[in-house]
Amino acid sequence: MNNNFDVIVIGSGPGGYVCAIRSSQLGLKTACVETRDTLGGTCLNIGCIPSKSLLHSSEFYQKANSEFNDLGIETGKIKLNLSKMMSNKSQSILNLTKGIEFLFKKNKVTQLHGKGSVLAKDTVSVIDGSGKKISYKTKNIVIATGSIPTSLPGIKIDEKIIVSSTGALSFKKVPKELVVIGGGYIGLELSSVWKRLGSNVTVIEFLDHIIPGMDTDISNEFKKILDKQGINFKLDNKVTSVNIINNKAVVDFTNNKSKKRERVECDKVLVAVGRKANVNQDVHELDIQLDNQKKIQVNEKFETSIKNIYAIGDVVNRGPMLAHKAEEEGIAVAELIAGQAGHVNYDVIPAVIYTSPEVAMVGKTEEQLKKENIKYKVGKFPFLANSRAKVNNETEGFVKVIADEKTDKVLGVSIISAAAGNMIAEASIAMEFGASAEDIARTCHAHPTHSEAVKEAAMMVDKRPIHF
Numbered sequence: 001m002n003n004n005f006d007v008i009v010i011g012s013g014p015g016g017y018v019c020a021i022r023s024s025q026l027g028l029k030t031a032c033v034e035t036r037d038t039l040g041g042t043c044l045n046i047g048c049i050p051s052k053s054l055l056h057s058s059e060f061y062q063k064a065n066s067e068f069n070d071l072g073i074e075t076g077k078i079k080l081n082l083s084k085m086m087s088n089k090s091q092s093i094l095n096l097t098k099g100i101e102f103l104f105k106k107n108k109v110t111q112l113h114g115k116g117s118v119l120a121k122d123t124v125s126v127i128d129g130s131g132k133k134i135s136y137k138t139k140n141i142v143i144a145t146g147s148i149p150t151s152l153p154g155i156k157i158d159e160k161i162i163v164s165s166t167g168a169l170s171f172k173k174v175p176k177e178l179v180v181i182g183g184g185y186i187g188l189e190l191s192s193v194w195k196r197l198g199s200n201v202t203v204i205e206f207l208d209h210i211i212p213g214m215d216t217d218i219s220n221e222f223k224k225i226l227d228k229q230g231i232n233f234k235l236d237n238k239v240t241s242v243n244i245i246n247n248k249a250v251v252d253f254t255n256n257k258s259k260k261r262e263r264v265e266c267d268k269v270l271v272a273v274g275r276k277a278n279v280n281q282d283v284h285e286l287d288i289q290l291d292n293q294k295k296i297q298v299n300e301k302f303e304t305s306i307k308n309i310y311a312i313g314d315v316v317n318r319g320p321m322l323a324h325k326a327e328e329e330g331i332a333v334a335e336l337i338a339g340q341a342g343h344v345n346y347d348v349i350p351a352v353i354y355t356s357p358e359v360a361m362v363g364k365t366e367e368q369l370k371k372e373n374i375k376y377k378v379g380k381f382p383f384l385a386n387s388r389a390k391v392n393n394e395t396e397g398f399v400k401v402i403a404d405e406k407t408d409k410v411l412g413v414s415i416i417s418a419a420a421g422n423m424i425a426e427a428s429i430a431m432e433f434g435a436s437a438e439d440i441a442r443t444c445h446a447h448p449t450h451s452e453a454v455k456e457a458a459m460m461v462d463k464r465p466i467h468f
């Protein structure tokens with residue numbers, strides 16, 4: 001193999017593999033290095049895909065147990081086969097990771113297996129599993145090494161009793177008692193999975209609300225829905241220690257306001273308090289600049305402090321740690337390297353929580369707008385008044401459209417609904433094109449669909465809904 005490349009991408013997550021494919025499409029000779037045996041990074045192997053597989057299966061299990069009968073579907077006794085559910089998850093991962101291998105071949109991306117290190121701005125070494133090291137010359141390097149889970153001081157993740165999301169995606173048995181530290185999207189998605197499969201779940205969250213960063217309206221409504229589903233919440237509480245005694249975890253926590261101390265004993269503890277940038281040793285050795293959160297600092301062209309070394313995805317200091325943000329950056333950086341005008345609009349990056357119902361948002365929240373002193377108007381439409389949601393027995397939640405008070409331009413949309421994850425794309429497109437609430441209100445939406453609630457919420461901005 002000729003060891004000279006135009007672009008070497010380190011990491012094959014959604015940032016890295018997309019960047020490699022786009023670079024190759026643009027005529028750049030491209031290689032992608034990955035330490036894992038399979039491509040696709042955190043997202044495909046231990047993140048988005050396995051979590052969505054378990055959310056999907058566990059939702060059917062729960063529905064078969066509690067809803068099918070009401071729909072006239074009579075079954076025998078429903079029985080959980082967890083190992084089969086896990087095999088189905090593994091098969092989905094395998095199919096998708098193989099799919100990226102296929103895309104690499106199709107797009108002529110060279111796949112390098114091993115640990116990649118940047119030796120200099122034009123040299124990357126790859127050490128494979130047997131310790132063999134090969135150096136490659138390249139004109140450009142893209143670091144896409146992603147992120148890893150963090151823990152709390154004094155709490156050591158062993159992936160047996162005290163687990164990260166990785167461990168919680170592969171329990172061999174349904175834990176009787178599961179404590180989840182952290183009420184963000186990863187904690188709540190996995191709480192939902194195990195609650196549906198039979199665990200008693202307690203979520204301990206330091207803040208006085210769940211899903212920080214989302215609209216308070218949405219966060220309050222979502223909490224009520226999860227309460228009804230039987231998830232226990234201990235908000236405004238700080239976990240002070242987790243100890244393992246006789247194969248059980250003992251979790252101590254203290255209320256931030258009352259200072260009341262509590263203790264729960266459980267079979268498993270999921271630590272879901274966030275993720276940190278996976279900054280490899282080479283980045284430190286080359287003195288590539290990091291921000292104060294120890295993420296690689298990049299400019300609007302994804303350039304690090306060293307020329308021709310770029311960085312994208314979870315490892316950088318821009319945007320949320322989400323797969324689709326990483327993908328957008330992968331495309332943009334490839335286009336910039338090829339001399340085109342790659343760009344990412346960080347104001348329009350949707351975020352979705354794939355629980356039941358789903359929660360989705362794009363753009364600004366009311367709280368952000370208040371802080372920024374921007375005057376706005378709000379239209380809110382409940383799914384109780386949406387015909388499709390009603391026939392499907394999915395009436396929880398609402399759509400909330402926030403528009404500029406003067407110009408009517410859509411500034412943010414939040415949705416709680418069974419179909420929120422797909423519906424948010426409409427809001428994203430509207431915002432990307434600078435649409436007004438009136439534009440959405442005057443767009444014909446198919447009937448009967450959940451999406452009609454987006455139109456009605458947009459009409460509600462002008463206080464003229466039809467169905468409410």
Ligand SMILES: Cc1cc2nc3c(=O)[nH]c(=O)nc-3n(C[C@H](O)[C@H](O)[C@H](O)COP(=O)(O)OP(=O)(O)OC[C@H]3O[C@@H](n4cnc5c(N)ncnc54)[C@H](O)[C@@H]3O)c2cc1C
Pocket residue numbers: 010011012013014015016033034035036040041042043044046047048049051114115116117144145146147165166186278280312313314315321322323324325326354
């Ligand atoms: C449980 C869970 C659920 C999630 N669900 C969602 C979701 O539903 N939607 C969503 O948008 N996001 C989700 N995420 C977040 C998403 O997975 C990340 O934002 C995304 O994977 C980041 O992509 P990336 O390319 O930056 O890095 P990663 O996907 O982390 O990939 C980085 C890759 O680089 C490799 N690597 C690191 N160092 C080296 C090296 N030196 N040499 C070679 N290879 C190296 C790693 O092995 C890894 O494969 C979830 C995350 C978790 C943990």
